[in-house]
Amino acid sequence: MSWKYNELKRSNHTNTSEMYGFSEFIQKPLEIYVFVDPLCPECWSLEPYLKKLTVEYGHYFTLRPILSGHLASLNNDAFDKPKKLKDIWERTASRTGMCCDGDLWIEKTIDAPWIASLAIKAAELQGKRAGKLYLRKIQENAFLKKENISDETVLMRCAQEVNLDMDEFSDDLYSSSAKKAFQCDLKLTKEMDVDYIPTIVFFNQKAEEQGLKISGLYPYDIYEHVLHQMLQYEPTAAEKPRLEDFLATYGVVANKEIAVVYDWTQSKAEREMKKLQLKRIVKKITVKHGVFWEYQR
Numbered sequence: 001m002s003w004k005y006n007e008l009k010r011s012n013h014t015n016t017s018e019m020y021g022f023s024e025f026i027q028k029p030l031e032i033y034v035f036v037d038p039l040c041p042e043c044w045s046l047e048p049y050l051k052k053l054t055v056e057y058g059h060y061f062t063l064r065p066i067l068s069g070h071l072a073s074l075n076n077d078a079f080d081k082p083k084k085l086k087d088i089w090e091r092t093a094s095r096t097g098m099c100c101d102g103d104l105w106i107e108k109t110i111d112a113p114w115i116a117s118l119a120i121k122a123a124e125l126q127g128k129r130a131g132k133l134y135l136r137k138i139q140e141n142a143f144l145k146k147e148n149i150s151d152e153t154v155l156m157r158c159a160q161e162v163n164l165d166m167d168e169f170s171d172d173l174y175s176s177s178a179k180k181a182f183q184c185d186l187k188l189t190k191e192m193d194v195d196y197i198p199t200i201v202f203f204n205q206k207a208e209e210q211g212l213k214i215s216g217l218y219p220y221d222i223y224e225h226v227l228h229q230m231l232q233y234e235p236t237a238a239e240k241p242r243l244e245d246f247l248a249t250y251g252v253v254a255n256k257e258i259a260v261v262y263d264w265t266q267s268k269a270e271r272e273m274k275k276l277q278l279k280r281i282v283k284k285i286t287v288k289h290g291v292f293w294e295y296q297r
Helices: 005-011 013-019 041-045 047-060 082-096 114-124 128-143 152-161 166-172 176-191 220-231 243-250 255-262 266-278
Strands: 030-036 061-067 199-204 212-215 252-254 282-285 292-295
Touching: 030 220, 041 047, 041 082, 041 128, 047 061, 047 220, 047 252, 047 255, 061 114, 061 128, 061 176, 114 128, 114 152, 114 166, 114 176, 128 152, 152 166, 199 220, 212 220, 243 252, 243 255, 243 266, 243 292, 252 255, 255 266, 255 292, 266 282, 266 292
Parallel strands: 030 061
Antiparallel strands: 030 199, 199 212, 252 292, 282 292
């Protein structure tokens, strides 16, 4: 790809400087852009690998989600009819272990999926961490709970669940600031020739080299190898946190996410979680595919 990090900063100056602060770009050597859509099942299936990358090497990079808007015309595309979308979600869930309940497309009408993206940018105006938490909560509501995330009531409830300032979120939801931020993401998607989601782009902030783009879903060792390559030295992986600390950080996690992060089989991950369930530290979430757990303390 042709983009260099310095060119990217100049092109996206307003979105970068106003929403994230310059300090976000000088603390760690790498910047990782993740192009996603809140209704993309493969983006959801990328979550275990992003968590592991963050746990092991988060001290080397800043992770920044970019909303691609590639699914914004869901109901207008002849291909994306409810039955076909249901089948895509079900196959993805079976293949990846990350539940995507395709019945959503049969039971609900998502008539304005772009509103969810706008809501995520509104949440991001309260801080980068707030935006990430809100994106995850939106995904949980879509893929696990079969909620219509174009419904403003659902969006407001998600904001409450991640402890956003509700008055500020309500004011920002359809604000020019949120719309401008979303448009910046769409512009960046186009300018960086991202034509498939998920796509991850690695940048070394201290080098003049081009960014490295990976489109699609790959095994974890591919992302780890690219991170090593972009750093230009062998990084030291951090010690994995205690399982309970990991759960407390993320709140709701898939058995698949635990297995990937801790290098366990899914069976071992479930055995370890059942021990915590007996102690009432976690609650098992019943979903159509796979197993999810919710931290209770």
